[in-house]
Amino acid sequence: MSEALYSDKILALAARKVARLPKPDVTAVRNNPLCGDRVTLDLAIAEGIVTAAGGEARGCALCCAGLAVLLDDLPGQTLESLPAQIETARRSIAMGVSGLAVVLSVLQERPIPRPRQKCVLLPLEALQEALSSLSTNTHE
Amino acid sequence: MSEALYSDKILALAARKVARLPKPDVTAVRNNPLCGDRVTLDLAIAEGIVTAAGGEARGCALCCAGLAVLLDDLPGQTLESLPAQIETARRSIAMGVSGLAVVLSVLQERPIPRPRQKCVLLPLEALQEALSSLSTNTHE
Amino acid sequence: MSLVLHNRPHPKADFPIFDPAGPNAGLTYLDSGASAQKPTQVIEAVSRFYATGYANIHRGVYKLSATATDAYEGVRAQVATFLNAASEQEIIFVRGATEGLNLIAHSWGQTHLQAGDAVLITALEHHANIVPWQILRDQKGIELRVAALAEDGGVDRADFTAKLADGKVKLATFTHIANATGAVLPVAELTAEAKAAGALVAIDGCQAVAHRPVDVQALGCDFYVFSAHKLYGPTGIGILYGRLAVLETMQPYQTGGDMVATVRFDKTEFLDPPQRFEAGTPDIAGVIGLGAAIDYVGSLGWPWIEAHEKALLAYGEAVLAKVPGLTLLPAGPHRSGIFSFTVDGVHPHDLGTILDHHNVAIRAGSHCAQPLLNEFGLTATVRASLGLYNEPEDFDRLAEAVRAAQRMFTPKRA
Amino acid sequence: MSLVLHNRPHPKADFPIFDPAGPNAGLTYLDSGASAQKPTQVIEAVSRFYATGYANIHRGVYKLSATATDAYEGVRAQVATFLNAASEQEIIFVRGATEGLNLIAHSWGQTHLQAGDAVLITALEHHANIVPWQILRDQKGIELRVAALAEDGGVDRADFTAKLADGKVKLATFTHIANATGAVLPVAELTAEAKAAGALVAIDGCQAVAHRPVDVQALGCDFYVFSAHKLYGPTGIGILYGRLAVLETMQPYQTGGDMVATVRFDKTEFLDPPQRFEAGTPDIAGVIGLGAAIDYVGSLGWPWIEAHEKALLAYGEAVLAKVPGLTLLPAGPHRSGIFSFTVDGVHPHDLGTILDHHNVAIRAGSHCAQPLLNEFGLTATVRASLGLYNEPEDFDRLAEAVRAAQRMFTPKRA
Numbered sequence A, B: 001m002s003e004a005l006y007s008d009k010i011l012a013l014a015a016r017k018v019a020r021l022p023k024p025d026v027t028a029v030r031n032n033p034l035c036g037d038r039v040t041l042d043l044a045i046a047e048g049i050v051t052a053a054g055g056e057a058r059g060c061a062l063c064c065a066g067l068a069v070l071l072d073d074l075p076g077q078t079l080e081s082l083p084a085q086i087e088t089a090r091r092s093i094a095m096g097v098s099g100l101a102v103v104l105s106v107l108q109e110r111p112i113p114r115p116r117q118k119c120v121l122l123p124l125e126a127l128q129e130a131l132s133s134l135s136t137n138t139h140e
Numbered sequence C, D: 001m002s003l004v005l006h007n008r009p010h011p012k013a014d015f016p017i018f019d020p021a022g023p024n025a026g027l028t029y030l031d032s033g034a035s036a037q038k039p040t041q042v043i044e045a046v047s048r049f050y051a052t053g054y055a056n057i058h059r060g061v062y063k064l065s066a067t068a069t070d071a072y073e074g075v076r077a078q079v080a081t082f083l084n085a086a087s088e089q090e091i092i093f094v095r096g097a098t099e100g101l102n103l104i105a106h107s108w109g110q111t112h113l114q115a116g117d118a119v120l121i122t123a124l125e126h127h128a129n130i131v132p133w134q135i136l137r138d139q140k141g142i143e144l145r146v147a148a149l150a151e152d153g154g155v156d157r158a159d160f161t162a163k164l165a166d167g168k169v170k171l172a173t174f175t176h177i178a179n180a181t182g183a184v185l186p187v188a189e190l191t192a193e194a195k196a197a198g199a200l201v202a203i204d205g206c207q208a209v210a211h212r213p214v215d216v217q218a219l220g221c222d223f224y225v226f227s228a229h230k231l232y233g234p235t236g237i238g239i240l241y242g243r244l245a246v247l248e249t250m251q252p253y254q255t256g257g258d259m260v261a262t263v264r265f266d267k268t269e270f271l272d273p274p275q276r277f278e279a280g281t282p283d284i285a286g287v288i289g290l291g292a293a294i295d296y297v298g299s300l301g302w303p304w305i306e307a308h309e310k311a312l313l314a315y316g317e318a319v320l321a322k323v324p325g326l327t328l329l330p331a332g333p334h335r336s337g338i339f340s341f342t343v344d345g346v347h348p349h350d351l352g353t354i355l356d357h358h359n360v361a362i363r364a365g366s367h368c369a370q371p372l373l374n375e376f377g378l379t380a381t382v383r384a385s386l387g388l389y390n391e392p393e394d395f396d397r398l399a400e401a402v403r404a405a406q407r408m409f410t411p412k413r414a
Ligand SMILES: Cc1ncc(COP(=O)(O)O)c(C=O)c1O
Pocket: C257, C279, C280, C281, C282, D033, D034, D095, D096, D097, D098, D099, D126, D128, D129, D175, D177, D178, D179, D204, D206, D207, D227, D368
């Protein structure tokens, strides 16, 4: 009857107030159609580096905590380094072991049960979408 | 390991030579699409009475025996009485008990296993088709 | 409250999943609306069939195959009796309700519907009774009408009537019991109304067959579908009942072996219903298991099952009413077997996970009924649904676990 | 002849249907081509799942459902390995081969074929690989071409080549092993030829998967279908392998729950393959049983299975050759697992019944391959087909029973 998944740290992260950026360079929105959850992610970027990140989540605690961690971790990262970090995080989550790598390091403590992995992934998917819409725009 | 179904009587009936009528009043053909068997039945009729019956079967022993019995039994029967007799025979066969009633009395001795009932029924179906084409013609 | 079943122990003991010495000891299972657990009688019927009587059916001349065929066809007759169909020819074995509805859309809809016709559903449908009609709409240019949700969570009867008025509706198809809320629809009245307006009627009985007797002739419907796995039977098998006169006008669905009379490369002739609609080797063992499930339900009897459920519903409603911040979705004038709710401040998925930590299995999400939840302004709820093995205590455990979740999500005062 | 399997007893002991103390004692089962018997390992995997791990999948947040989902998806990965598919996304669970072929005809054929296109089959097909294409032909005005039977009972390769020549063939679909004769088709060569001519290729692997390893990537085919019940697995489940790039271009088949991303009354979005093609609650227990069947076959290993079959075929051929008046249908250059024959003076159905009286279970009839039998000028044969539990003695019993039938039908000399 372990409720370990919902550690105080996670609950605090989930309750954290997050805010949209006033003038983002790129915005991405991802839905989880199965539960109706939605994550919006804003990035400000200068010279290939994330200078600020904002957003909002309508979702469960895991989804909100995931976004909060992401917003903490993103500023200062190079765009170049992000795809590999996303991939690592995705794989760790899927493996059911912890080790959510750099991006979601706070969630490392507990394996995420499979039915809930999608919740944690939603903010990452928004990030991925933001990156791909950036690169599309660059090429145009 | 009873081969009772194939009694000497049935085998003799199955081996009996049967012949088409030269000038039938009605002819019906029925196929069993599942095994390719085919029964042709000819009737000569006068004043509502079967005066002669002939036909041929390309089929298994049960089908051929069924036709032979039918050809024996039909002459002298009133058309009126046949539908009820067909129905009785059909029901007895389906019940898996014997008692094939009037029409197939010789087959009475052994229950016909379900997968083979269609074989015995084929000549009866030909008879039914002959009767219905007769009545259609009459009404025209 | 008395839930005693005379002459036998409480049926929960028939379900090995609840074995107190087994791996799921202490399980509170409140997800029978998604799928019901299986009694030993069903599990053993299936394994006994494989172990002692297995053969493919319909084509074998040997005893084993003939006996298997008799057993398979015997269940067809049994299902006809279970639904009070006029004949066993009206019973088609399908994979489940989803396939049954798709079969109707394809084999009846493709030939009988044309541009300008309408199909009427309700706002309370499962995706399985929405999407096949959308596909038809997009392919054939028919109109898909949706009878609105009433304030009380039932069907808006006036809207249902209005949407039949112009006579364009050729098929009205609705759920017997809404899987996302437990609302029991007045299916006999809706059927009579739709038939009077010249439409055929299909009923999605998925959530009904395990909870109340169904009489398709009394209902007067043309089609009725359900899945065996919600009736304590195996997965992979379900029933499409179709009125024979209607089935006879319908094209085949899947094609191949077992549904044809003659096959030539230029031309093929099909068998009559029900064989016309059962192509290929069916789920023979699934059918045997469904027969055992119907026997099992029959051994308890509807009076006990209905009384048991009535008592459980009353108890559950009382218990849930006492949980502050819990909002129950309304289920119209009559509720059956299902409570769908939200809890202030706790997301349904978090709630689901925390309930699981308390060994309470419920469903969280949209319950394959996104449009209905949207009507309530929601995207997800938590749903507790009942089976005949549930006990009043299950609601106590549910409520306790909900309170624990609430405590977790209440901001801590320092 | 040695049929010893090192380190374990002969696998026949794994199949409870042959229990010498059971109701089928003495059974000679030679109808595995219609459906194979099930080992205890499969029967118990299914009942254990129901008894200890059952829940609906994909939507539950609780452990039982997550574990069931993992088991279900684990079998998808296992099947991908079994067929050497590039990814488990290429594995779609269907009811059986019949549904797999119908799914291709509908979801690929409806969108990718148009009047003037052709589909190429062979004269050796099961009805399941004929009728769906006839339906498409009649609906869409495509041409259905049939590669002829060769003298030796194989495919007429020159005719196959000729029928591809004009580039109109968009899909070539053929059986791996002909169920009515046992002819093994040169599927790798046929596939290469059809692909070179610009066609996609579907292979009906029903009679192959239990007899030899299949490598869809080595074959180079776009689709491969089979039924679990012929692979010692449960009824009600089968596999459609589809190359991902092709699956991604295909429309849904059945629609409803579990295959949609979002549903609104005006518009619905579908999930990616394989989910796009799996509407509704699948045969979860069937999938678990299929996994156990693949494990079982793996535990024996292909070397043993193939050597065992080779020995049986040689023995069977020798025994049947000694029965006067018995004519074996030719099976091309290679035969696998099946003997189809007629006996002078004894109708196949009578023969089937008499063999049954001798406790020998074979199939009599057209084997859902009427066009092929017609090519041989026949409407029915008797077919003996092999499983891994067969022993050489089974052929002795078969031959003895055939002789008994011949004696019965020989006119008695007074
Ligand atoms: C070659 C072949 N194709 C297709 C089928 C159809 O398989 P099922 O009836 O399991 O769908 C069979 C089985 O009879 C077969 O042998």
